Amino acid sequence: MASRFRSEPTSEHAAVETVSDDELGSIPGYRAVIRIAIREYRIAIRGRWAIGLTALFAIFSVTVVGFGTSEVGPSQYAAVVASLVELGVYLVPLAALTVGYDTVVGAREAGSLDMLFTLPVSQAQVIFGKYLGRLAVLGGAMGIGLGVGGVAATLIGGIGGLEQYALFVIVSVATAGVFLGVSVLLSTLAREKTQALGAALVAWLWFVLLHDLVAIGLIAGTELPDAALTVMALTNPADVYRLLVLSQLETTTGGFAAVLAKASLSVPLLVVALIVWLLAPIVVATVGIRHQPP
Template sequence: MSLQTVARKEYHQCRRSPAVLGTVSLFFLSVVFFAAIQWVPKIGQVGYSGTPRFTLALINSLGQPGAIFVPMLGLLVGYHTIAGERESGALKMMLALPHTRRDVVFGKFLGRVAVVMAVTAIAGLAVGVIALVTYAAFDVKSFVINTTIWVLYGSVYVSIAVGFSAWMESKRKALVGTVSLYALFMLGWDALMFILQLIFIGPTLPQGAQLPDVIQFAGVLNPARAFMFASRSALPAYYELTVYSESNAAFLQDWIGFPILAVWVVVPLSLGYLRFRAADIH
């Protein structure tokens, strides 16, 4: 019951944050805009499996804004949850109540995930309404699956943020950690992949060749790439919206995206909890 109490408190408290409301507003407006113009990236106009354009437009409406705002929202709602209260002294008061440290970490995670889930659901609902009114047809199955996977993807970043918040002693350190990891995922991972290529292959690939499977797997460890693999596994239409190399290796099949995302949810949160459980907050 204590876990539910913490989760409920976090959910209601987070909804009133001006920074969260601002990010949510930008996300919502972007989603509505992409849905209204029925935009499909150029790669999707070529066609891979003959997927109808309205289906591609439907799943891409969340895809373009979500790639930016979902990770940002997940980190924003989570980085200060424990570290901020530790700095202010509110955490001592919380632990003086019948809440264990496990209740605090996992309750805060569940409450903040519920915020991301609600935001994604509302954005998805807006896309659904626009699709029902203006699209030639409405692919309900693709719509539901796509929205669900986006919630899972957002949960990864909430876990990372809450894990950092539980690990660090101050809100600023938690913020630096989450922003650094976000920059690595969004900007630095390709540079890391190129460094691996330089080490094991050289500056250029032979004509018609692709990266070895092991290096490609290192790329899939990025939650953003794992999300695309998971999406292609559940929605083959995503093949028309991505350009990732294909491989016969078992560890590079599309389904591998789901266990990698699950690991990114479980590991940061667990490490943060283990550190927080042993920390002296007094």
């Protein structure tokens, strides 16, 4: 018998697509992850939030591009991309954390997680598959939405700045993957969806607002070496996101980003830091799910 998920669920809280033990028992690990990811993608894509996210990022990018190019001129894409990054550092983490906070705890409350765990797949495969499914939806929404802004930038100022804009889009999607992983980790550890949502909001406040405020306070009160500034940047994925894009631009901004620019962080180091942030939350989540009480 060909191995496949049998039926399409009508809602996230309704039926769980089932696979027989014999079917999954012969499927390699990576194929099981892909099937779980496809299942999660199909469930998530039915929700209206995917369309809403696409519209949100399209409006965001077109608005910034429109105002930016009209103010600085069509040849100054660097300033426009810098503005997108400084605003995106608030929007991208918030969108990702909101998308992922109920990934595990919501499935547990609905009963579908226990049903998946009865199948011959590991808990790590379930968590990773669910993460990939939601990342596909989130990344697709961001790619389409921000792509609309890229089209607007091309129409207004030509193709001269598309490379910079493309870098912004790629790093933005990768950063969304980081915060989606953080939200999946929080969803794994939470007992209820309300707890997961509260933890996601606290994470957003820390990474986007409080971390830099604390860092600025330390810098203002003490003479920190460059190594301390490097650690501050690398321990915050929002700062890694900001610096990775701004390092490729001819313009810069003020605030903590200007301070961190003195730390001489190399692009390869920032890329490695972003990759570590992509992997670490999901790895911890796959370990944490094994210690959750039934």
